[in-house]
Amino acid sequence: MTAAPPIRLTGLVKRFGPLTAVDGVDLTIERGEVVALLGPNGAGKSTSIDLALGLARPSGGTAELFGGAPRDAVVAGRVGAMLQGGALLPTTTVAESVALVAAAHRHPLPVAEALERAGVTAFAKQKVGRLSGGQLQRARFAVAIVSDPELLILDEPTAAMDVEGRRAFWASMRELTGTGRTVVFATHYLEEADASADRVVMMRRGRVVADGTPAEVKAVVAGRTLAFALRRPVDGFDDRLRALPAVQLVDARADRLRIATTDSDAVLRLVLAERADAHDVEVAARTMDDAFLALTTAPAEESR
Amino acid sequence: MNPRYVLLEAGRQLRNVRSLVFTFVVPIAMLLIFGTAYGANGAIDHALRLPWVVETTVQMGGYGAMMAGLSQAFAIVNERAIGWNRQLRLTPLTGLVYLASKIVAALLIAAVAITAVVLVSVLALHAHLGAAAWFAAGAGLWIGIVPFALIAILIGQFAPPDFAQPLFMVTFLGLSILGGLWVPLSILPAWMSDVARAMPSYWLNRLGQLGAAGSWDVLAPIAVLAAWTVVLAALITWRYRRDAARA
Incomplete structure (x- = not known):
């Protein structure tokens, strides 16, 4: 049986004292998926990754890799990872670092091949302490792939890279993942999730708040929030707005309506045409938090 | 494994x-200083019936080996x-394999440190001892560092990062001075020799001295070092x- 999914998190909870870092995460990632874990700092992305890899013990729920204990997958070399705070020794060269980790694995790639695949051959003989931020991330990537893993977990792999470095990194990533590898990467760049993932899982405050294709996520984030007040009673006008295809969410509170929409121009025209009593109109670009909210509450949301 | x-x-x-x-340069520098000071004109320590310069070599070899651990x-x-x-x-x-790799690294570095000290002693200070005796002294020091590597692992396990440095310094100074690795115990106050007998570094030095003297009276040092190792x-x-x- 090889059908077990690379990652299955069930009711996962992690508490640190009074802080609940991961608050009931259910998530299954299938073979060959490239999944972006998107969310602000402190959303629980890194803690979820630690739990999935067996580096931390859950306070509740279970984390499984390939249908078994995370440690078994690690021992078998089926999972490679670039972690936050998992750094290389500064006095060691890139090639030595990769060779050390390769020696710890049972069936590693030849060191030269791992260096080549990660695109670090040019600076393989340099000491880790002398690398630029982007080079360091690529060196860590070489270490992550040396066991030739089926599942790659990358926690903010492009942190400290400039735009050009980021582009180059994802280009070499795509070459690697062309062969049906499963990849999960954490990021707080929406563009990165959009460009490189075929599924986006959004986390906030330790929970999965949205799970869909990048197109779905982007549509919501690209939208705007329209708000206005009415002098006369709402009188079913909120339902009229909800029926519009471009409207994702309508929140009616007292005399004030807030509308999440992908076409604020059209909605605004309709509002002004039909309700002469509309005033105090605001149109604002959506923040990431609004996007999360819209995604979780919109009835049209397609969750997997 | x-x-x-x-x-x-x-x-x-x-x-x-x-x-x-600190493992290579400092012991050699101290050997050159103390070896010249105490060992001039082939003076002999009559208590141990070894030339002072050989005793100093064993001390400094032991010190370098201990540092390797x-x-x-x-x-x-x-x-x-x-991370x-x-x-x-x-x-x-x-x-456990990770920790074992640290012990092996300590042994390898100690072998180099001991060899370097002995070579400097023979070449620069003209210390005179048979090859077999040098070998026995070096082997005694070398095998004797296992408990020091274990002390290091214990510090690594227990000490929070910002406390590791002071803890290391105290351990290292205590073992070096109280164990008689820097200055021969015979020239220190008598009460210090009693303290020294509880120190693994004293017995490390002793093991080296016995090797140099060609003595097989090694039961006590081996027993004490083995006890430290087990604990x-x-x-x-x-x-x-x-x-x-x-x-």
């Missing part, structure tokens, strides 16, 4: 020259602080199991 990893780790440490200054504490604390351990935890390597290994294993259960 994973011999390939263990050897690579030892080789890596040996190439990291900067961190080895103790400095593993730095390696471990550093690697933990940097290299987290990277290694994503491999099949077990924590330290038990503490390390206990702590390791507790950490593993918590993870």
